[in-house]
Amino acid sequence: GENVEQHPSTLSVQEGDSAVIKCTYSDSASNYFPWYKQELGKGPQLIIDIRSNVGEKKDQRIAVTLNKTAKHFSLHITETQPEDSAVYFCAANLPTGFQKLVFGTGTRLLVSP
Amino acid sequence: DAGVIQSPRHEVTEMGQEVTLRCKPISGHNSLFWYRQTMMRGLELLIYFNNNVPIDDSGMPEDRFSAKMPNASFSTLKIQPSEPRDSAVYFCASSLSRQHEQFFGPGTRLTVL
Numbered sequence: 746g747e748n749v750e751q752h753p754s755t756l757s758v759q760e761g762d763s764a765v766i767k768c769t770y771s772d773s774a775s776n777y778f779p780w781y782k783q784e785l786g787k788g789p790q791l792i793i794d795i796r797s798n799v800g801e802k803k804d805q806r807i808a809v810t811l812n813k814t815a816k817h818f819s820l821h822i823t824e825t826q827p828e829d830s831a832v833y834f835c836a837a838n839l840p841t842g843f844q845k846l847v848f849g850t851g852t853r854l855l856v857s858p
Numbered sequence: 859d860a861g862v863i864q865s866p867r868h869e870v871t872e873m874g875q876e877v878t879l880r881c882k883p884i885s886g887h888n889s890l891f892w893y894r895q896t897m898m899r900g901l902e903l904l905i906y907f908n909n910n911v912p913i914d915d916s917g918m919p920e921d922r923f924s925a926k927m928p929n930a931s932f933s934t935l936k937i938q939p940s941e942p943r944d945s946a947v948y949f950c951a952s953s954l955s956r957q958h959e960q961f962f963g964p965g966t967r968l969t970v971l
Contacts, residue, residue: 779959779960781962786964787964787965788862788949788951788962788963788964788965789901789949789962790962791959791960791961794959834900834901841914843889843906843908843913843914844889844953844958844960845903845906845914846903846960848900848901849900850900851900
């Protein structure tokens with residue numbers, strides 16, 4: 746089955762710096778890769794996603810890149826702000842006909858003012 | 859516009875007791891997912907419903923766990939009897955269709971003493 750690995754487990758940056766979180770997946774048939782942000786005491790919230798027919802997607806300060814050949818994808822946050830502090834999860838779908846997601850282990854991002 | 863609603867938000871019970879977690883998906887969504895989140899195992903899919911029908915319950919850990927969806931606006935996850943290792947945060951998520959974004963609820967933090 747699908748296995749998703751996520752690095753780093755923790756990431757500390759200064760406000761205004763960029764942050765990069767990387768994930769690898771094992772099933773070459775996966776074609777949907779969402780990123781979720783989870784704040785303390787809340788459920789995960791989708792912040793950006795990418796499908797396998799594109800290599801990059803941007804939404805303001807957030808971007809995701811996908812390398813299908815290497816089976817890895819990354820989340821890039823530019824001009825980080827303290828409110829970006831949270832746990833971020835990547836995920837990859839299993840091609841089962843529905844959106845069955847396998848999640849990475851999460852990255853705790855801390856943005857210091 | 860109300861998101862996914864879960865109740866209770868916190869549940870503390872003693873080993874051997876029955877626990878029932880409740881979920882109201884977003885109106886109009888026809889896919890519903892139950893997840894469990896622990897430090898050790900991360901986010902795991904327990905069961906998936908489509909149009910109120912259980913499609914994939916391969917993630918349900920054992921027979922002590924059961925889930926129902928009697929109608930499009932309500933689902934339950936029951937644990938009977940509960941054990942300390944069931945302590946976790948349980949999330950319900952819904953999506954518009956099988957291939958769309960999943961919206962997570964705030965979760966139920968379950969503690970089994």
